[in-house]
Amino acid sequence: MPHIKVPEGVPGIRSLVMFRPETGKPLYELAQILLRGKSSLSEAERELIAAYVSARNNCMFCMSSHAAASRCLYGDEMDVVDDVLNDMQHSKASDKMKALLNIAGKVQILGKEVKPEDVAAARATGATDKEIHDAVLIAATFSMFNRYVDGLASFTPTDPAVYEEMGKRMTEKGYVLPPPAK
């Protein structure tokens, strides 16, 4: 049960931004820019970074929903999502994605864990400064979202079909603020 009175039966962050739309608005805008804005990383890749960090933070809601969105965006190549979540280093993700996911994993632990050699390794695979910036900011942002969602014990559905539906909606509509709770 959630720690505070948020709308009942509404899952995850959705219930929290309905509780407090003032902060929800810029948070959804940030998610939209980071995950759907102009970038040389595909939307599928950025959703995968989000799912990977959420898995490391043990946030079931964020991991399941962003993994579902990533699978939907990868289409025929969706296998890579579960491959990365099972064992990133031995997955079939590209070398560049592995290097960026490695940086994201370090950020998940703490900012200072990112070392010059991690960044050099990413650059050697062709990652640009903007891509490295975005990987760090996505990882940092999900270190926030994961704490927000679980720190208030928001409702976490357990049925995979619910997340599949959610992933489709996130792919089609992006991040749109729900109407505030009455």
Place this chain on the structure above:
Amino acid sequence: MPHIELNNDLPGIRGLMAFSPDTAEPLGVFTEIILRSNIGLTPVERELIGTYVSYLNDCFYCHNSHAEIACYYLGGDKELVDQVRKNPETANISNKLKALLRIAGQAQKGGKYVTAEAVAKAKQEGATDKDIHDTVLITAAFCMFNRYVDGLGAITPSDLSTYPLRAKQVAEKGYGNHIFKSPQPTAAK
């Protein structure tokens, strides 16, 4: 030295915001609400939570920046700020803020570390649902800011005398894009 070429020499998150103005926009708006809102928690209490979390995350830039902003609001009471970041349990603050800082310390470790007991205790001390919400969100936000700043190796001034200047600027004008778009504050000659 920053891990990426920022094309500017601004300190801390300012340099990152200037590098990425698209994401800076919602971040600035968001920060203004969570740290300057007067509903429920006061701006001082909000800054103290941010300072404490940044201290736990060992982020030198954020922790000293927000300590100075809290100090400014407190009329220069650095002693109180020091008490809070080192051990909120023995600090000269309300029981309600102590209870909220306990929640912040739990959420800093991870969302699932927040206990129903800690939440019940905060409510018992008079915290509203909104106070608890804002405490968790401020904590979560600093877990982002601290990682963003240190994860990209943002420029961190080691000269502590520069921090009160930026603190005064934020206390007077708030958060938002002006912190990287307008000239950086310097000591009066």
